[in-house]
Amino acid sequence: MGRGSVSKPLKVALLGAGVVGSQVARIILNEPDTLEQRIGRRLELVGIGVRNLDVPREGIDPALLTTDLDGLVSRGDLDVVVELIGGIEPAHALVQTAIEHGASVVTANKALLADELGPLSRAAQEKGVDLYYEAAVAGAIPIIRPLRESLVGDEITEVMGIVNGTTNYILDKMVTDHLSFDAALAEAQALGYAEADPTADVEGHDAAAKAAILAGLAFHTEVTRDEVFCEGITGITEAEIAAADQLGCTVKLLATAKLTSDAGSVIVKVHPAMVSRKHPLAAVSGARNAIFVNSREAGELMFVGAGAGGAPTASAVMGDVVTVARNRRRGTAGHVGAAYTHRPVAPIGESTAQFYVSFEVVDRPGVLARCAAVFGSHGVSLRVVQQSYLDDESSAEEHPARLGIMTHATQEARLSQVLSELREADFVGSQVRMMRVEGF
Amino acid sequence: MGRGSVSKPLKVALLGAGVVGSQVARIILNEPDTLEQRIGRRLELVGIGVRNLDVPREGIDPALLTTDLDGLVSRGDLDVVVELIGGIEPAHALVQTAIEHGASVVTANKALLADELGPLSRAAQEKGVDLYYEAAVAGAIPIIRPLRESLVGDEITEVMGIVNGTTNYILDKMVTDHLSFDAALAEAQALGYAEADPTADVEGHDAAAKAAILAGLAFHTEVTRDEVFCEGITGITEAEIAAADQLGCTVKLLATAKLTSDAGSVIVKVHPAMVSRKHPLAAVSGARNAIFVNSREAGELMFVGAGAGGAPTASAVMGDVVTVARNRRRGTAGHVGAAYTHRPVAPIGESTAQFYVSFEVVDRPGVLARCAAVFGSHGVSLRVVQQSYLDDESSAEEHPARLGIMTHATQEARLSQVLSELREADFVGSQVRMMRVEGF
Incomplete structure (x- = not known):
């Protein structure tokens, strides 16, 4: 032999x-x-x-x-x-x-x-x-070869994954053990799952680098790290985690590369998202990684395994x-699957998604209608509205309430206009938070 | 271009x-x-x-x-x-x-x-x-290329999967809608998921062909279809499905290829199994396929997707x-990953697993001890014993009961001896059924 x-x-x-x-x-x-x-x-x-x-x-x-x-x-x-x-x-x-x-x-x-x-x-x-x-x-998970070869006769429309084990561990702790971000990070650091300077992981930079590589491969184009829209997990509040749970969702840091509907450009983004527990990515816990691929002919594929480790x-x-x-x-090499299309990265405003928006309002008669009108005036329709009263001691007619609103799918640019308007509205009594939603 | x-x-x-x-x-x-x-x-x-x-x-x-x-x-x-x-x-x-x-x-x-x-x-x-x-x-799921190339620098120890969508659909119906095998098959046929002659699917022959291919690739050897141990799903009873559910399991037709502990031979088998709901394969429902790979360096990997369809x-x-x-x-071809080891297929008796054994007994004092003694005399230890009384009208001292016994992991050859002995025992009042258990 x-x-x-x-x-x-x-x-x-x-x-x-x-x-x-x-x-x-x-x-x-x-x-x-x-x-x-x-x-x-x-x-x-x-x-x-x-x-x-x-x-x-x-x-x-x-x-x-x-x-x-x-x-x-x-x-x-x-x-x-x-x-x-x-x-x-x-x-x-x-x-x-x-x-x-x-x-x-x-x-x-x-x-x-x-x-x-x-x-x-x-x-x-x-x-x-x-x-x-x-x-x-994604460490040991074979994903590059399937994208470069197995699916090369097909048309990939979306690649979405959990590609950073550190943030997945931290979010798991926040969801399961109801820890704050800071407490969950401290635990991850104590166990060696997060580095002393956790910036690259928690701000999404590591996931964004992987998203750039996946996007380039999936769509036969060149995408660099600085073109990837990137939002980390540091700002996630316990209220958002609780609201996700109420809606049958968990929270994951997702890296997504998506072909626009005309296939002319690509959306590449990293951000935390409320993920419906019905979506296969919701069950990927701890330091595991998972990549979900959608293609025209093959349909949905998922790859799961250890994302890191020696x-x-x-x-x-x-x-x-x-x-x-x-x-x-065999004296053969050099087929490296170089890019042959030139699909630009579209601005995040062109991305379409469902969104969860939360903020406090002064609960006066008509406030809910005025909130809804803000969404409506930008053509954003509402899917779920959660209203909860806060524990503050307030007068009967002006106690604050927390509103959580999930929209139907809409362009992110429209949602940004909604957020700007809410941030200036006199009936909004707190920071306006937004989280994207997947698989709901 | x-x-x-x-x-x-x-x-x-x-x-x-x-x-x-x-x-x-x-x-x-x-x-x-x-x-x-x-x-x-x-x-x-x-x-x-x-x-x-x-x-x-x-x-x-x-x-x-x-x-x-x-x-x-x-x-x-x-x-x-x-x-x-x-x-x-x-x-x-x-x-x-x-x-x-x-x-x-x-x-x-x-x-x-x-x-x-x-x-x-x-x-x-x-x-x-x-x-x-x-x-x-497994249809569109990239599994051949990962086995042939991505994992070729690693040592695969086990490949296990759900590789037949028809049987997965039928078993789903039996578990979820409490249908008998015959009723679930009829429904699958009506919907076009099962053929008029369903033998190749329900007897496991289709899965066995795939198991032979996977085993050969994973272990760099040659395995043919007729060397694969093969048991179909036609005999599965509603009582077994109910018992699986009680134990936190579902029932799946699994195709498994496993290296023996000395890496000198391979076990290749297709059979229904009680699969713990904690195992990632348990959640693979409907006509989807999934392949689970275990390797020395990469650990556990799973691939999920559409297993059939044009x-x-x-x-x-x-x-x-x-x-x-x-x-x-590029003028290059001919690397087909031919087998270079000669690992024989070991007889099924050398396979190690947990087993679920069920049968009816005449519930006389001391019968449970006699049953346990049969297992013990062959070195098989018990993990769970379920006892339930049947609805027959019987005298107080001799009413029949149904016993369900899950063993600890043991060699299949030993379990076969237990089954033979039980089948001849005078206190056993029905057919003795056995199902293998995975991930419990």
């Missing part, structure tokens, strides 16, 4: 030996025979680029380690470079150098791809090398390494 | 123009520009092999139709043959001829692949052509057609 074959091994270099990198190194070093059977050629790990040589790394020959990452990727004899250091620089320059020197690249770097997928894909295609990145979105991410990376190595062995 | 390019188009022949074939023809004929963008070369549908020329086929030029299928696949200039006629012969001979004449093959034919995947893969590999079959298992199946077929055509354009 090729064992003991005289053909030269394929040379792999690894950049980064952190949580994922050390697992990838372990698999390559410990499973040479299995990998050879699957690839048809032996894999040789020729070097591991690290920042610090002094960290003890069990099971890894120190002679493999180098701090000269640029020297490693410019050797000129590499078949595959696996980039697992993350961040934009020096990862970007190293990947470019690897491609220029004829190596195929496997990366899990969502931040890099969200900015540079287009240019890197074109560079790889020109050099005839592969660029694979299954691990960059071993799951390493599984996705190794799937790419084996595929790229097989292509290399 | 290559529109108006002078490079020769890729020639495609289609075998079959039924529910799926007509949809595939429609996509190829109606979307030439989109397909050309995705493939990098134009696709030309050169012929459609059918049984009967007289059937009216909207939107298809009659000049494309032929009843000489053998002549069509032996033209010698075909790039891709799409086989959608189903069944073993003549599909088998036609696919072989297509491969011999240098065409890559896309097929949705699970019956053929369950018997001949190994030999056909080897033939394709020898000829340097592709053999793709995403649509053969358009969803056509989506999977077209994904393969585009992939195969891309390979063809």
Whole structure:
């Protein structure tokens, strides 16, 4: 079966030996025979680029380690470079150098791809090398390959997912244990599920990078991170969580990429949403990820699994390494699924959704009618109105009430006009909050 | 983007123009520009092999139709043959001829692949052509490609799924509407979800073919349909459905492929099972399919979507057609992921599971202890014992009772010994029924 074959091994270099990198190194070093059977050629790990040589790394020959990452990727004899250091620089320059020197690249770097997928894909295609990145979105869940290949004969209309485990854990805690955002975040940090600086997760930036990658792949176009509409979960109130529950919904941070109805542009957005418990994404709890795909012919598909963690991410990376190595062995590569349409990202105002709007009013006769009139004057029709009285001591004729209004589907631009008008109305007695609704 | 390019188009022949074939023809004929963008070369549908020329086929030029299928696949200039006629012969001979004449093959034919995947893969590999079959298992759900590529750097330990929509619909009706099997089948037939002769579905043969394909792919070995342990849903009683419900379970027809603990052989089986409502497969209702994959590094993954139907199946077929055509354009093909291990299928007796055993007893003092002793003497320990009295008029000391016993996990061979002994015991007053349990 090729064992003991005289053909030269394929040379792999690894950049980064952190949580994922050390697992990838372990698999390559410990499973040479299995990998050879699957690839048809032996894999040789020729070097591991690290920042610090002094960290003890069990099971890894120190002679493999180098701090000269640029020297490693410019050797000129590499078949595959696996980039697992993350961040934009020096990862970007190293990947470019690897491609220029004829190596195929496997990366899990969502931040890099969200900015540079287009240019890197074109560079790889020109050099005839592969660029694979299954691990960059939703960890071990195979989503890149299905979008790039399985559904390539179909027309995808929407990709929607829970792609950030940290925020999903925090929202779960808020819904299930009735914690405030701050308390849930503190718990997630104590357990190591959230970082000391949680900004990238809780403000939605991490999910937005993944949304950009998914949108580009699904719609054969180029979308960068800064084009993604992005709203985090920090402002969510306990009142909104309770209202969602009353309406049979839970709250999730969703990343959505959607073709507009004329298929001419795309909506790409990350925001918290009230998700009906009837929707399959509502049941995806804890640190799991899930991606929901809607396409013209295949209908609804859903993919669920571990969205992060060393071993799951390493599984996705190794799937790419084996595929790229097989292509290399057969002397074929460079089909990187580059974008061929130019669908611009539409402004969020063109997005259509249902909305949940909540605020306090002074409960005078006629106030509800005046609220409804604000929605009506902008052509937004109401689906559910919740009214609850607050515990304040007030006079009988002027006690404050909390209104929660769910609209029918409408354009976000119209809803913005409603919100502006409500914010200036004299009968509105608090901040006006809005949350998007899915699957209701 | 290559529109108006002078490079020769890729020639495609289609075998079959039924529910799926007509949809595939429609996509190829109606979307030439989109397909050309995705493939990098134009696709030309050169012929459609059918049984009967007289059937009216909207939107298809009659000049494309032929009843000489053998002549069509032996033209010698075909790039891709799409086989959608189903069944073993003549599909088998036609696919072989297509491969011999240098065409890559896309097929949705699970019956053929369950018997001949190994030999056909080897033939394709020898000829340097592709053999793709995403649509053969679970319709539009991308499962073949994830198993063949995404998880190829990992070690899959188990694949378990609901892969037959007809039986899933019938079982749903039995659970939700408390129908008998016969009544639920009649309803499924009336709605067109079950065929007039439902044998292939309700006896599990269709699921067994898919289990053979999944097992071979997941464990890099060859498994044929007749090696799959197969038990259908026809014998399921309303009492078992009610007992499952009491235990927080539903009943599903599961197809399972599992590596034995020493990874030396595989268990491949199709049978109804009580599935805990906590297990993600329990929520997969109606005609949907779902596949659950467990692997060493990636952990648990689940894929859910439409398991059948013309358009969803056509989506999977077209994904393969585009992939195969891309390979063809680049002059590369023939990596068909042939088996390289030789893991035999272990007898069902070596399978380990929890079991639910039910039967009637004459409720004399000491009978429960005697029942328990039968299990204990074979080393099978009990987890739950349900006892319920029947409505018969009986004397006070000898009224019949129904016992339902769920065991802890044990080898099926041991359970078989328990069943044999119970069937001969004088205190057992009815047929002894057994159902396997999952996720409890």
